[in-house]
Amino acid sequence: MKYVIVLGDGMADRPLEELQGMTPLEYAETPAMDQLAAAGEIGMVHTIPDGMSPGSDTANLSVLGYDPKIYYSGRSPLEALSIGVDMKQDDVSLRCNLVTLSEEEERYEDRKILDHSSDEISTEDAAVLLEAVKRELETDGYHFYAGTSYRHLLIWEKGSVIDLTQPHDVLGQTIGQHLPKDHILREMMKRSYDILVSHPINLERKKQGLRPANSCWFWGAGTRPSLSSFEEKTGLKGAMVSAVDLLKGIAVGASMKNISVPGATGGLHTNYEGKAQAAVDALTKDNCDFVYVHVEAPDEMGHQGSIEKKVQAIQFLDQRVIAPIRQGLEQAGEEFRMLVTPDHPTPICIRTHTGDDVPYLLYDSSRIQQNTWKYNEKEAAESGHRISKGCEMIDYFIQK
Structure with missing residues (x-):
């Protein structure tokens, strides 16, 4: 079994009048994510521990299974590692x-x-x-x-x-x-x-x-951070695909492999296809068990307050990252689990992060389900599934 997390940074949002009361994720055309949702599980996860700042640092540590209350020593030191x-x-x-x-x-x-x-x-x-x-x-x-x-x-x-x-x-x-x-x-x-x-x-x-x-x-x-090895923690040999120093630093601290993708910028016009191919190659050719694909663009567009560009970033994530990763793993004959989630919301209306729950999507190629769900905040909340402690989601994902 191979494992891949696709992290749409800041992808979650709030309903907007300009989108007829929908969020950017709900409004965007996301056929790849919706197909996975209909064959898998959706729900909500609380990634930011209560009382902590809703940053990409605390949230991504949480998604990777590191309790920020134990491991977090500041954002900049993680970037220093990178x-x-x-x-x-x-x-x-x-x-x-x-x-x-x-x-x-x-x-x-x-x-x-x-x-x-x-x-x-x-x-x-x-x-x-x-x-x-x-x-x-x-x-x-x-x-x-x-x-x-x-x-x-x-x-x-x-x-x-x-x-x-x-x-x-x-x-x-x-x-x-x-x-x-x-x-x-x-x-x-x-x-x-x-x-x-x-x-x-x-x-x-x-x-x-x-x-x-x-x-x-x-x-x-x-101050200088101290993370335990991801492989020792999970039993999985992991790799990170990101253009952002913060995520690369977390990977260094967790003794994960950092994969650099030419043209990956952290912006709206990053090399999405290159990230997707790097993930597939790591799982099918480079003996990795787990890949974390981080895409910064939805967060940046949320900070800019651009509804149009945030919707576009989400659609790029769906069509140019998630769809080709699924196709590549299926063509390679690999059984895999894929988790799609934001780290935190970056609502357009306030142009910064919040600590609200975010929607997750979990798909297992070996356990196809039959649902009518689409992947967005509203339906994830209605699903009845909720993970109250974000750092426990990794064990749920890999069924440790």
């Missing part, structure tokens, strides 16, 4: 987003945050901008590391795990009250704006109608 940063025990890692701030105000504190991703800036352009910041701001106790797209790191030696605001939680808001209380971090963010606002790359982005990446934004502080 980048290859060798954190010391007293280091603190912080996410360093390259964000877009409004530019018409005189004071930095009066600016508004317009985009947490700077129009999903390319990794190549972002690396050049981060290097400019690094030259001016890096000191013996503060070190910058380039990641993917807008997602980068700051390592603070002998630092403190302090409370910092996630940029996607305050989109459109004046930033003054959301800046770090730590004086050095706050001043670094202010100085980063002065360095980046007139950088040639940002001037060119404006000419092209793109948002400039004109400031650093620190958040997600944490």
Whole structure:
């Protein structure tokens, strides 16, 4: 038996008037997922432990079977694992987003945050901008590391795990009250704006109608993580297919294989087919038992507040990832179980994460059922199936 989880990041949502009272998942054309739902099981799962922040970090740990209350030590340290940063025990890692701030105000504190991703800036352009910041701001106790797209790191030696605001939680808001209380971090963010606002790359982005990446934004502080081996935990040799440093870092911490897919960006126009083929190859040719395929696009479109693009992201996931994975495994003659789920909702109406239950779909090629379900939040809730502790879903999935 082979096992595959397809994780549509932030795919769950709330009913929208613009979609006749349907969610984007309910409205989208998803024949592949609906066929699996009719032959399998749907239900709801509570991925975010009560009292914890509804982030992709806590949620994906939960889906992989790691109780966030035990294993979570901050988001940024997991990304540090992916980048290859060798954190010391007293280091603190912080996410360093390259964000877009409004530019018409005189004071930095009066600016508004317009985009947490700077129009999903390319990794190549972002690396050049981060290097400019690094030259001016890096000191013996503060070190910058380039990641993917807008997602980068700051390592603070002998630092403190302090409370910092996630940029996607305050989109459109004046930033003054959301800046770090730590004086050095706050001043670094202010100085980063002065360095980046007139950088040639940002001037060119404006000419092209793109948002400039004109400031650093620190958040997600944490200490070095310690995860147990996924194979020791489940008995399955696992692999991760993701374009996002967070998921790659979780895979490193869990001693899973990381599979890099050319053209996988974490955005709407990522290499969906490449991810699907990588999953099939890992399960049929590379001796893996389990693959986790993470697709970031629905979450990014939720943060952007774009109904049309979120629906499109869900349809791409259905037609260009789930359908070819099923076809590839069936053609290879493999019996398999597939779990499709979001990690958390990213509702269009608020453009950030919530800790609400999410719908799951579980299909077993060796136990075809006959149902009339379609895969969406409404029907999953009506099914009567609910997993109250997300980190227990992996055992239910593999029937351990």
